[in-house]
Amino acid sequence: VKPLRRALPASRTTDWGSLIAALLISVVLALAWTLVFARGRPPAFGGVLLLATFWLVKWSLYMLMGLVILHAVLSWVNPHAPVAPVLDQLTRPFLAPLRRLIPLVGGVDLSPLVVIVLAQVALTGIESLFLSLVAMI
Secondary structure: OHHHHHHOOOOOOOOHHHHHHHHHHHHHHHHHHHHHHOOOOOOOHHHHHHHHHHHHHHHHHHHHHHHHHHHHHHHHHOOOOOOHHHHHHHHHHHHHHHHHHOOOEOOEOOHHHHHHHHHHHHHHHHHHHHHHHHHHO
16 A cells, blocks of 8 residues: 555545555456456456446445444443544544434434444445446446
């Protein structure tokens, strides 16, 4: 990531080097996957790029769900753990807007549950969109 960060400096909200590195990894994996399962046909670059983007979004949503679950469990078990500030920084952009909208229920913050449900809905929508795009090709 460091060479990419030198070539593509981060903006205020986006680390472009890490994003491009993740996209390159997903493109390489998608290309390898299509070469294995293409049955001797050369893979179409658009299809490989579509598959790589789909996988990257899917992995990001799974990572978000894992981080939110880890943050929620850690806040119950050991809120002063050394990794807690890092998890808070990673999940705050997704939890903070919902915390302003959803009140505490019996002292329990339900925003992690809402983020997980929304991520699951997004995964379902993205998978159905991807399958419909693949069916059209």
